[in-house]
Amino acid sequence: MKDIFDECNFGEFKLKSRIIRTGAWERQTEDGGFLSSEVFERYEKMAKSGVGLILSEMFAFDPKDRFYEYSSNINYRGFIKDYKQITGICHEYDVPILGQLAFFYYDDGDNQKAEPNDLTIDGIRKLQAEVIMVAKKFSFAGFDGVQINMGNNFYLSRFTNPYFNQRKDKYGGNTLNRLRIVLEIIQLIKKTIGFHVSCRINIEDVRKGGLTQEESMKMAKLLAEHGAESIQITGRTISMKYDASQKHIFLDFANKLAQDIDIPVILAGNLRDMETMNGILNTSNIEFMSLSKPFIAQADFLADWKENGKGTSRCKGCNNCYSKKESRCLQFDAIDD
Ligand SMILES: Cc1cc2nc3c(=O)[nH]c(=O)nc-3n(C[C@H](O)[C@H](O)[C@H](O)COP(=O)(O)O)c2cc1C
Numbered sequence: 001m002k003d004i005f006d007e008c009n010f011g012e013f014k015l016k017s018r019i020i021r022t023g024a025w026e027r028q029t030e031d032g033g034f035l036s037s038e039v040f041e042r043y044e045k046m047a048k049s050g051v052g053l054i055l056s057e058m059f060a061f062d063p064k065d066r067f068y069e070y071s072s073n074i075n076y077r078g079f080i081k082d083y084k085q086i087t088g089i090c091h092e093y094d095v096p097i098l099g100q101l102a103f104f105y106y107d108d109g110d111n112q113k114a115e116p117n118d119l120t121i122d123g124i125r126k127l128q129a130e131v132i133m134v135a136k137k138f139s140f141a142g143f144d145g146v147q148i149n150m151g152n153n154f155y156l157s158r159f160t161n162p163y164f165n166q167r168k169d170k171y172g173g174n175t176l177n178r179l180r181i182v183l184e185i186i187q188l189i190k191k192t193i194g195f196h197v198s199c200r201i202n203i204e205d206v207r208k209g210g211l212t213q214e215e216s217m218k219m220a221k222l223l224a225e226h227g228a229e230s231i232q233i234t235g236r237t238i239s240m241k242y243d244a245s246q247k248h249i250f251l252d253f254a255n256k257l258a259q260d261i262d263i264p265v266i267l268a269g270n271l272r273d274m275e276t277m278n279g280i281l282n283t284s285n286i287e288f289m290s291l292s293k294p295f296i297a298q299a300d301f302l303a304d305w306k307e308n309g310k311g312t313s314r315c316k317g318c319n320n321c322y323s324k325k326e327s328r329c330l331q332f333d334a335i336d337d
């Protein structure tokens with residue numbers, strides 16, 4: 001029988017459990033822009049609690065990017081100092097941590113919002129070089145790898161999506177061509193830094209003419225063939241066409257993908273109780289699961305689950321944290337303070 005607290009291998013990492021904390025903006029800062037003690041305390045609680053792997057919140061690199069003011073970024077003065085401390089906390093508890101890179105707009109030097117069809121080949125090279133620099137900075141700060149967010153509605157999800165990408169050169173057209181920009185990035189990161197590369201991808205795009213599940217499956221396989229070492233499944237949640245009563249909307253897709261590729265596939269979204277999660281582990285090919293809001297609601301909830309052999313997250317799913325763009329739980333933090 002599989003259990004969420006099984007020790008297991010995840011690429012080159014040995015994890016203490018199958019549970020992955022997935023990113024949530026948490027850039028509470030103090031005067032001078034450095035991370036506040038609240039953030040360090042939260043990381044310590046998570047790392048101590050039995051989590052297997054941590055995916056950081058998104059880091060952007062352009063100050064004019066859409067989520068720049070809420071999320072962290074690699075350009076502030078204290079980045080290396082703060083994140084050396086954060087990654088150090090994780091490593092003290094033998095928890096690997098990947099830095100997530102996500103950007104919504106891309107400034108190619110001429111156009112602050114250059115959409116995929118507008119980018120020149122020089123623009124593509126500039127983008128790729130900047131992504132490699134982010135990965136290098138992650139490496140200086142002690143991260144164990146990078147997660148490229150090419151899901152949700154971020155720039156690389158649009159670049160790889162036939163709805164947005166109608167380029168006529170080798171970066172547009174068929175699946176391999178649209179994915180080429182990312183495949184080249186992965187290969188460069190592997191060559192120059194050598195650390196773990198994870199990709200966060202969409203199950204599909206619900207627009208007519210957008211990415212289908214079949215093509216997304218093909219993309220995941222191409223990513224794995226070209227050096228990606230783990231894949232997390234997500235979607236454009238605001239446009240989900242799924243039945244609201246269907247709780248684990250990515251399960252069937254993740255299950256099939258996990259059968260077809262031999263790198264870790266991470267199931268995400270709405271996982272809230274240990275019994276259900278163990279049920280999924282034992283009736284599917286899923287080996288890894290990621291959770292976000294449960295860690296916002298209580299950073300160390302896994303310690304209670306482990307001790308009791310059962311548990312349900314206290315997150316009520318109100319989504320206020322997301323709406324307010326905060327990693328503070330609006331239901332419980334006031335009570336706990
Ligand atoms: C406050 C908040 C901030 C988030 N920030 C990020 C982020 O920085 N990067 C990311 O990939 N996803 C982010 N997400 C999405 C989560 O990682 C996750 O995919 C989503 O909440 C669904 O998982 P859950 O049901 O376990 O919360 C955020 C979600 C919330 C609620």
Ligand code: SF4
Nearest residue numbers: 315316319321329330
């Ligand atoms: S604010 Fe709402 S959705 Fe966010 S963690 Fe708290 S209960 Fe969950």
